[in-house]
Amino acid sequence: MKLEMICTGEEVLAGQILDTNAAWVAAALMDHGVEMQRRMTVGDRLEDLVAVFQERSLHADVILVNGGLGPTSDDLSALAMAKAKGEPLVENAEWRERLTGWFERHNRAMPASNLKQAMLPESAVMVDNPVGTACGFRVRLNRAWLFFTPGVPFEFKHMVEEEFIPFLQEEFGLDTKVAVKKLLTLGQGESALADKLQPLELPEGITLGYRSSMPYIEIKIFARGDKAIGLLPRVSNHIRLVLGTAVVAEDRATLAEEVHHRLKGSGLSLSLAESCTGGMLTSELVAFPGSSSYLHQGLVTYSNESKVKVLGVNPATLDDYGAVSIATVAEMAQGARMLLDSDFALATSGVAGPDGGTEDKPVGTVAIALATRNGVYSQMLKLPRRSRELVRCLSAAVALDMLRRELLEQAVIVDYGTMERFKK
Template sequence: MKAEILATGDEIRSGALVDSNSAYISELLEQHGIEVVRHTSVGDVMPILVKTLREIGDRADVAVVTGGLGPTTDDLSAEAAAKAIGVELAFDSRAMENVASFFKKVNRPMGESNRKQAFLPTGCKVLYNPVGTAPGFALTIKRCRFFFLPGVPYEMKRMLADQVIPDMRALKGDEHIHSRVRTITTFGLPESLAGEKMAGVEAAFPGIKLGLRANFPLIQVKFYSRDEDAARLDKRLDDAGRWAIERLGSAVVSEAGESMEAVVGHLLTAQSATLALAESCTGGLVANWLTNVAGSSNYFLFSGVTYSNEAKMKVLGVRQATLEKYGAVHEETAREMAEGARQVAGATYGLSTSGIAGPDGGTPDKPVGTVCIGVATPDRAFGRRLTFRFGKRLMNKKIFAVAALDLLRKELLDKK
């Protein structure tokens, strides 16, 4: 079964809004053995929308369309779908009930413009939206079954899982093709070098397709494969995974595609350990990432964004003599920051960052891209200096934060 995804809206077409929906839909469909062969994005122009729907109808077995189901005049998906199959829009009482029930649930008055959302192509199947105002719908255009969903991600995800996937699986019937994606997260290798290390994997393991995804500063190595035999498919991916891990070596952060912060969280949990942070140049970024992981309250105790030298001394107990001798960006300063955070919070581990994110402020001895990371453990405390050659401030902040977590990760692995 071949699938296509169509993202609509001028904000998507123009790049003003990142289309995360299509990536999510693709991944979920692939997990259910439905091959996604094309992504398309079009703006809010009726003739182009109608033409695109008909073209997809000629090519695909199923399609998911996101966006254009709202109450405003530039929400054109329902009308475009009706034109594509030559029918009129008709008022649907079930759709109207969906719209009205949402406003009743949130105790807000419904605007007159929201009635527009209940006008759907004649003969379509209404898809109930339990978390928003916009009902979706399904219909067939030429050879393809289309599912029209809202562009709001949490609404789309709920409807996709509850209604679209079951319908697609029923359409798929006896076509038992299993699809898997195996992801390995790495840090410390540029994408080009990761690609070189993976050269030959498709020849060594027929049926494997290699993909590399850069999520700066991490690189994800992805193996895609499909097979009628699930056991054979899993073995192929396991064998390819071991092959890749051997070649990637110490750059491997997670064999299951997890983020750096999730891996650190798992290691802290396994040791019943806790963590405190002292951030300067990263401005709370490490804390933000760690607390995005569910369950982080079990191990994350404290974060101090001690940007000024005065804060480093008053909050963390960094010695004035250290700052006068070495400055804020130095291994010794970072070490004392980590020790101070650990002591203030009573944590098992302390982690600190102090650096020069740029674009200004560098010196010949400490150029832009320099970061000093401190780690304090129950047994010792130390600082490390690293230099990255990125001129952009946000890029430097991200790689500083990941490098700090990676240093802690390696320390935690040594304790296992």
């Protein structure tokens, strides 16, 4: 099965909004063992949409079309599909009734423009949208099924999970059992990981996939068929051994998710003192419901004055070693932990750039500490030639990994490959 995706919209084409739908659906399909062959973006121009529908329908088996189903004049997907097939738009009575009912239930008058959303190509099969006003539809053209979905992410995800994937399974007989194990890695590039795993002789039915989502690389281990699924735990464990400390979580999207699940309900508590990460650690953790059960506080102590007055850092430490130092970040972590007698505290301080570096501490120098009831672990890393955002993301990830390792009673400070540690 050759599956492609066409994303529509001037805002997406111009980069004014990020196409999160495309990234999400590619990952969701991979979890079912389905790989996307091609993806393209087309603006809101009728002739361009008609041309691309006609051209790609000669090559693909399925084309997922995202966007252009709204009520405004620049929502052209249905009209373009009708023209590509040489047929009229006709009103879908079922969806018109659904639209009318939706507005009545919400005590709102339905704008006349919304009736446009009930106009579908004559040969279209309506696809339900239980969470929005734009129905989807599918149409056969040349060798391909074109499956049209709304651009609103919440609606799009519902339709993919409840309509599109079941359609693929039924239409193309995707009945082979598929299992996926996901290993989250930190500190190794995709090529370095591939070099380590390339020599492995994988059993029949087991394949590897890589997904970069900075600061992580996710390795997906696919097992297709009962025999391969039975071997998946053994293969996954072997890959973990080969990659060593590069693997930082299993079946989690981020280290924040991993740490959250280990702390939630544990009875343990955490405080955070952030300088270069500027609240990133706190934000990543509070994104998960239930984080209040363990997170005492998140303090952004950006200035030296706040480090002294809020966290109790000794002014002499700042004078002697500077804000970006093992000594300072250790005192930051200790001070944050003691404020509310937390079980753990993390602290970060660094030169995120693009300015502010010195010969001794160039841009990309970061100091990270973990304070526990039994002591403090501290380290300084060199993260050169990274953007300001990536320096902050990597710093937050390493801090969380230090805590994760402590919770698992593992060595807290390890080598991360591409992130060099200061030895002194």
